[in-house]
Amino acid sequence: MRHVDLVVIGSGSGNAIVDERFDDREVVYVEKGVGSRGSYGGTCLNVGCIPTKMLVHTADVAGSPEEGSRLGVDLSLNDADWPRIRDRVFGRIDPIADGGQKYRQTGRSNTSLLIGTARFTGPKQLSVIDAQTGDATALSADQIVVAAGSRPAVPDVPGLAESRFHTSDSVMRLEQVPTSMTILGSGFIAVEMAHIFSSLGVKVTVVARSGQLLRQLDRDVARQFTEIAGARWDVRLNRAVRRVEGDGDGARVFLDGPDGEERLEADVLLVATGRVPNSDLIGAEDGGIELTADGRVVVDETQATTVPGVWALGDISSPYQLKHVANREARTVAHNLLHPEDLIRTDHRYVPYAVFTDPRIASVGLTEQEAEANGIAYVTSTQEYAGIAYGWAMEDTTGFAKLLADPSTGALLGAHIIGPEAPTLIQPLIQAMQFGLDARTMARDQYWIHPAMPELIENALLALPLV
Numbered sequence: 017m018r019h020v021d022l023v024v025i026g027s028g029s030g031n032a033i034v035d036e037r038f039d040d041r042e043v044v045y046v047e048k049g050v051g052s053r054g055s056y057g058g059t060c061l062n063v064g065c066i067p068t069k070m071l072v073h074t075a076d077v078a079g080s081p082e083e084g085s086r087l088g089v090d091l092s093l094n095d096a097d098w099p100r101i102r103d104r105v106f107g108r109i110d111p112i113a114d115g116g117q118k119y120r121q122t123g124r125s126n127t128s129l130l131i132g133t134a135r136f137t138g139p140k141q142l143s144v145i146d147a148q149t150g151d152a153t154a155l156s157a158d159q160i161v162v163a164a165g166s167r168p169a170v171p172d173v174p175g176l177a178e179s180r181f182h183t184s185d186s187v188m189r190l191e192q193v194p195t196s197m198t199i200l201g202s203g204f205i206a207v208e209m210a211h212i213f214s215s216l217g218v219k220v221t222v223v224a225r226s227g228q229l230l231r232q233l234d235r236d237v238a239r240q241f242t243e244i245a246g247a248r249w250d251v252r253l254n255r256a257v258r259r260v261e262g263d264g265d266g267a268r269v270f271l272d273g274p275d276g277e278e279r280l281e282a283d284v285l286l287v288a289t290g291r292v293p294n295s296d297l298i299g300a301e302d303g304g305i306e307l308t309a310d311g312r313v314v315v316d317e318t319q320a321t322t323v324p325g326v327w328a329l330g331d332i333s334s335p336y337q338l339k340h341v342a343n344r345e346a347r348t349v350a351h352n353l354l355h356p357e358d359l360i361r362t363d364h365r366y367v368p369y370a371v372f373t374d375p376r377i378a379s380v381g382l383t384e385q386e387a388e389a390n391g392i393a394y395v396t397s398t399q400e401y402a403g404i405a406y407g408w409a410m411e412d413t414t415g416f417a418k419l420l421a422d423p424s425t426g427a428l429l430g431a432h433i434i435g436p437e438a439p440t441l442i443q444p445l446i447q448a449m450q451f452g453l454d455a456r457t458m459a460r461d462q463y464w465i466h467p468a469m470p471e472l473i474e475n476a477l478l479a480l481p482l483v
């Protein structure tokens with residue numbers, strides 16, 4: 017068995033851990049590859065944030081005629097050349113992944129890369145199965161970083177496994193843009209993909225189990241989004257998927273609907289029903305590593321697992337499946353590997369996120385239903401884009417910012433925005449929450465550029481009924 021100082025399993029956020037600070041240690045990276053190319057560099061780069069957002073921007077541009085028509089500008093969409101769109105995205109991403117792999121193979125003399133699947137065989141012991149030859153390499157290490165991420169969940173629906181279906185791992189590399197697409201699920205991936213493909217002319221049907229899309233969001237935002245989406249896509253709410261039939265020519269999905277069985281036919285079926293942590297792939301339990309009931313690796317705030325010397329970060333352990341959280345946790349792990357006498361903790365107090373659909377959504381802190389359920393005293397304010405000058409310029413009639421604050425101190429408890437540039441507009445509110453800036457001071461003690469979009473935030477802050 018080969019013994020080294022450090023093994024890192026997973027090249028997503030795990031890839032950022034080892035740099036010149038680790039030059040005095042022998043390091044082995046293990047990566048099995050993601051997506052159809054078996055790419056290096058993890059989910060975000062290859063099959064997640066980066067390609068989706070490159071496609072979302074393309075979708076926004078394709079949606080310009082609709083925006084123009086609101087403003088009296090007559091535009092038309094002549095063609096969306098899918099092979100060009102797809103190849104622009106992956107023509108940029110694939111070389112970055114390949115370059116990252118090459119760097120790990122040859123870039124640092126103390127670091128090597130095994131392309132294969134790592135599994136614990138005992139505490140701090142691993143077997144790595146080579147992706148090409150199937151040969152096993154036994155490894156042990158003083159320290160192991162588990163950064164093995166998550167993968168698409170595939171629900172146990174009769175006929176699904178035997179049918180041709182896509183997940184986010186494959187749908188962005190389709191050969192042809194389909195005529196129609198059924199999307200199972202109504203979370204982040206479902207509504208981002210629905211925006212992308214519907215903007216390119218695909219007839220999209222979204223199937224949701226509950227009565228709302230994005231139902232974990234603040235209830236007013238979820239309600240507004242569900243209404244907007246219903247006017248744009250064929251949205252089927254409160255549906256149970258009974259079975260799937262698929263042959264060479266697409267897939268048929270059978271649902272229990274309000275009036276009995278419904279049958280959906282589409283060229284492409286996209287399953288977007290959540291992601292499961294890869295703790296089973298790494299054989300976490302054989303390594304003595306404790307898991308949560310939903311299969312995540314248990315970590316404390318220093319990212320330490322229940323096995324001393326084994327650390328975890330990102331989707332495999334975090335309750336937040338978000339890249340900026342995985343990156344922050346990776347910084348904690350890197351520091352703690354280097355400074356065992358001075359451990360730091362990951363701050364998870366104000367984790368924001370954005371949903372890059374149409375309209376955009378962004379959120380940080382408590383939703384109103386969370387504040388209510390936890391008996392937290394709060395006041396709210398809602399400012400519509402339609403009530404600020406830049407909203408008139410854009411002719412926006414559906415967007416708003418909603419704030420929750422402590423009624424006596426003015427401390428911000430939550431912020432939720434649906435509308436243009438929401439992921440950008442929310443950043444000063446994240447900053448205020450993180451650094452303890454109260455709503456009154458934030459609103460009054462700085463200039464807000466007139467007539468810019470952040471006046472949405474200024475007005476929402478001023479409208480809070482603080483005592």
Ligand SMILES: Cc1cc2nc3c(=O)[nH]c(=O)nc-3n(C[C@H](O)[C@H](O)[C@H](O)COP(=O)(O)OP(=O)(O)OC[C@H]3O[C@@H](n4cnc5c(N)ncnc54)[C@H](O)[C@@H]3O)c2cc1C
Nearest residue numbers: 026028029048058059064065134164165330331337338339
């Ligand atoms: C379609 C999509 C869009 C997204 N968009 C956003 C977004 O806009 N913003 C955002 O913040 N987040 C987004 N996310 C979430 C984000 O991509 C993840 O939270 C983040 O990439 C997790 O990083 P990670 O390092 O934990 O895991 P990963 O990046 O998944 O890395 C884990 C790596 O471990 C490897 N691995 C797994 N098991 C083994 C094993 N046994 N042996 C060897 N290697 C192994 C995998 O192949 C993988 O490369 C998106 C996700 C998806 C799917």
Ligand SMILES: NC(=O)c1ccc[n+]([C@@H]2O[C@H](COP(=O)([O-])OP(=O)(O)OC[C@H]3O[C@@H](n4cnc5c(N)ncnc54)[C@H](O)[C@@H]3O)[C@@H](O)[C@H]2O)c1
Nearest residue numbers: 171201202203204205206288289290291337338370371372
């Ligand atoms: N912009 C972003 O930050 C971004 C974008 C995409 C993905 N992500 C991350 O990736 C994660 C995974 O995305 P996702 O959209 O797959 O998950 P999600 O948790 O956002 O949504 C899953 C959806 O699937 C539904 N569902 C679950 N099981 C089902 C079943 N058996 N039958 C029918 N419906 C079912 C749920 O009700 C929900 O609507 C997200 O939670 C998010 O953290 C982030």
